[in-house]
Amino acid sequence: MSRPTTLGALRDTGYRARSVKAEIRDNLLARLRAGETAFPGIVGFDETVLPQLESALLAGHDLVLLGERGQGKTRLMRTLGTLLDEWAPYVEGCEINDEPLAPVCSRCRRLAADAGDDLPVAWRHRDERYVEKLATPDTSVGDLVGDVDPVKVAEGRTLGDPETVHYGLLPRTNRGVFGINELPDLAERIQVAMFNVLEERDIQVRGYSLRLPVDVLLVASANPEDYTNRGRIITPLKDRFGAEIRTHYPERVEEEVALVAQEAALVADVPTHLIEVIARLTRGLRGSSSVDQRSGVSARFAIAAAEGVAASALRRSARTGEGIAVARVCDLPNVLPTLLGKVEFEMGEEGREPEVVAHLMRVAVAETFRDRLHGLDLSGFTELFAEGDTVETGELVTADELLRQVGTVPGLAKVLDRLGYSDDAPGGSAADWTDPPGPGQVAAAVELVLEGLHLTRRIDKTSVDGRAVYGA
Incomplete structure (x- = not known):
């Protein structure tokens, strides 16, 4: 089927905007009702981990997968992307994949006001809506959230202009699933930068007066703290995750x-x-x-x-x-x-x-x-x-x-x-x-x-x- 390429044509199809968590909830329920496998390729978790994971997703919780190495945590994270709709519309050219019916960045709001129903719409496959980051000690706030783009400033924009922001991985995953491997390896000051994403669902970049709503499902993996000794998930961040799910090795x-x-x-x-x-x-x-x-x-x-x-x-x-x-x-x-x-x-x-x-x-x-x-x-x-x-x-x-x-x-x-x-x-x-x-x-x-x-x-x-x- 041909997909609409303008906002007006998208409205005519009866399309309704949904949050990522609502989208995952609907698709998960559809698979459960049909008796289909919701997490293909996952072995040994049917009676233990998967019921907890399904409950967390239905509740709309961000979650941490906690377990020893080689228990399939990354594989499990990556299967969550299969619960997204196969195709999702966004404002064409938008860095943060804005919802066409309700754009949030200043560029897309201006375009929507000027173009109206002729606002150009593009489509992303669900494989593009899953983004994964390996947490390393050298990860910066700019990598995850964003920073000032000196090139945009050099082009003549003022420092107060929100369009001078270079968005990090989290806002670029807007309306998708963001996975962080080995979360305790992330420096504590970087973990603090994620507080707003998990609770207030927005990001703040340096001194900008910018409150950009971010619609993501955040999933992290971690080894038990008593083994790794490389770091820890700080308590305020752990409190903001809705669920902590313990994985295990195959039992049989x-x-x-x-x-x-x-x-x-x-x-x-x-x-x-x-x-x-x-x-x-x-x-x-x-x-x-x-x-x-x-x-x-x-x-x-x-x-x-x-x-x-x-x-x-x-x-x-x-x-x-x-x-x-x-x-x-x-x-x-x-x-x-x-x-x-x-x-x-x-x-x-x-x-x-x-x-x-x-x-x-x-x-x-x-x-x-x-x-x-x-x-x-x-x-x-x-x-x-x-x-x-x-x-x-x-x-x-x-x-x-x-x-x-x-x-x-x-x-x-x-x-x-x-x-x-x-x-x-x-x-x-x-x-x-x-x-x-x-x-x-x-x-x-x-x-x-x-x-x-x-x-x-x-x-x-x-x-x-x-x-x-x-x-x-």
Whole structure:
């Protein structure tokens, strides 16, 4: 549909002006009534964070999202822009996107008085109405609110002229959503400059006699103050936010797996059971007394681990000539040391970090093994070693070589079914099965079984030079 380009044509459509918060409230209610997802791409918050967020938005509150790193605060902020109307009119050429029916800046009021119904109208997409600022210590009042524009003064305007003001990010987000990441990092004197925006809904610039109404939804993110120690949200500013919502990490393994599957850019096939191992490892770190829990363990740890494991499988494929790269349990140990920088350990654990992570990884593999394969008869695998035979695997051992050593194993088909390599298997999906599964998927399943049997003390294992020998 063609959009009106003048104020008169806009009026003829029946358009009515609404505040940003009313606009978001109406669109959120429409989605809730239709049973649609109001916050696409958000995992694990359905029963906790999202009901609080929806209530805050329906109440018209500015809000703070408080939580440890890697809990999806920024992603959640950015989804708020999807609740705006797809297109919104504004006075063409206006720096602060004035509402055509009720302009507030001196330039647009003068234009409206002169042009009447011929006032030119332009349109903004909702993607342009979400503005985000990372709070840094060098952020100034001019960056957020505005300052005198020396160029405009040099052009002949007087210092008292409101049109000599260079508007900051907040007024330029007028009739939109403004997100501030890491609010405590903002200097306290800069936070004071936001008082009027949150309460009186206007801005003041230096000594100007200027009270410019600003229509924004203000959303901020912050880490807990007791961890960051880089600053704090000053009490008067915190009081002006309508809601403080606490975020959290995924509460269930399934949610962690779904998050990794959604966010990770995988360069090779990573079976679902291996993503489960990574998810359980991440959760183990979050509950470990060796890790500084005030800092948390970001979801980015699990995402980077999955991407690293996929890269290890791709490296094996390139070096050995293996056909399709499929990740296996043996790819985990080489990736984990590169991720230690994402975890902050307690002071007493200095030097033991790799040992702590390696132990938790073994626990994660054992838990996944028991959860996925409980109740199965795995005697066919243990009998492989009854006569003293061994099976050798490692990061450069191909799937074909591993399967040649194992041969035909009774019960392998049931293991594959349990791991989702069939269309009717529990948890199976088109993303993680082939019919029949290829050598890479079969080798990944076999290696999980061998490692699980070792961790449950049913077979022996010796590791030498990056290779694992089961049955030795």
